[in-house]
Amino acid sequence: MAGRLRAAVVGVRGMGIGHIKAILALPEMYELAAICDINPETARKVSEEYKVPGYLSLADMLKHEKPDVVSLATPHPFHCAGAVACARAGVHVLVEKPIASTVSEADRMIQAHKRAGTVLSVVFQQRYQPLQRTIRKLVIGDAIGEITRIHMTATCFRSDFYYKLVGWRGTWEGEGGGVLLNQAPHALDQYLWQSGLEVKTVIGRCEAFMHPIETEDRASAIVTFANGAMGTLVASTTDAPGIYRIEMVGDKGAIVFENGKASIAVNDVPTREFNAKCREEWGSPKAEWKDVVPEDPGYPYRSHDACFYHLGLQIRGEKSEYVPGEEGRKSLELANAIILSGWKGGSVKCPVSRREYGEFLAGRIRAAKRGKKRTGERSG
Ligand SMILES: NC(=O)c1ccc[n+]([C@@H]2O[C@H](COP(=O)([O-])OP(=O)(O)OC[C@H]3O[C@@H](n4cnc5c(N)ncnc54)[C@H](O)[C@@H]3O)[C@@H](O)[C@H]2O)c1
Incomplete structure (x- = not known):
């Protein structure tokens, strides 16, 4: 063109x-x-x-x-x-x-x-940050082996004033969810994009804990991935100071990203192999933590x-x-699954049932319009 x-x-x-x-x-x-x-x-x-x-x-x-x-x-x-x-x-x-x-x-x-x-x-936009790209390259390139466990903390603080200032925030009709749809999407995207994992089932917990809003200002989840990896996560707009941390543990080591810095440790022997051979009571693979050095992406x-x-x-x-668009849908699929499980209870399979989610959200919007007070409501 x-x-x-x-x-x-x-x-x-x-x-x-x-x-x-x-x-x-x-x-x-x-x-x-x-x-x-x-x-x-x-x-x-x-x-x-x-x-x-x-x-x-x-x-x-x-x-x-x-x-x-x-x-x-x-x-x-x-x-x-x-x-x-x-x-x-x-x-x-x-x-x-x-x-x-x-x-x-x-x-x-x-x-x-x-x-x-x-x-x-x-x-x-976080996908273009040199450190985030480098973490993904290392993980997808097998630097820490197959992922067995992953955790995300994406917490920050928003005031009642913030929610009141713009009418759509924190409402079912105005945004269809809370922290999971507004503040956490970047972290949820990194969680899935950097690990390359595919979500299978989700057990979520959502609550309007601190703010007088309809949707969740605090959420947590246990996520099971298709390869059997265990996932956990928390997201909130109720924590000060906020913490942004993603830790990924694989069969060969681990990578931790926290508040703008990342470090990697690669085991001298892969964990499963070490486990099969170990004959010492307190034996464990050896590894040294090193800073992850961001690679220049080649564009400014x-x-x-x-x-x-x-x-x-x-x-x-x-x-x-x-x-x-398909990539953007992945973190939304996870957010919708946590919201559905968190507010309704039970475990939710991914892909999320479109019909069930539509009915759930329509019900929440109807209830909010009837003026049901939701502050302090919690699930699970
Ligand atoms: N990428 C990021 O880091 C980032 C940061 C902040 C917000 N966002 C996203 O950006 C979007 C907007 O958030 P915001 O904080 O800028 O909201 P905002 O309320 O400050 O601005 C939204 C604007 O859209 C207008 N608008 C609403 N409906 C419209 C319509 N049908 N046609 C034309 N204009 C319409 C409103 O009048 C308002 O001026 C959200 O989806 C939010 O998640 C992304």
């Missing part, structure tokens, strides 16, 4: 401004064509500031601007309708995380773009600019590291 791609951004109050800046940071690849926001004041302000046409509806913008690419930075429940409308208009899409609120919406988005022959990509982009850069390469038919 010759020439610059005409890109337009939908939802320009918060993250959408980051999309605009990322597009403007890639002037050889993109031209900012237009913006759209259902809030007239936001649309006017941003359109004036960036000197591009502003629209109040995606349909109008598609009709009048005919962009090549649309990025969606609206609350998650609009991601599906927006991405499907773009596919029907033959427009490529970059959609914010989570890809959608429900897995069936993600299915529809993926199908629509497949049918249209357009690219659907999901914003998981690290955040949303990297998401747009790789999408652009993919659209041009060049070699890219874009994140396809």
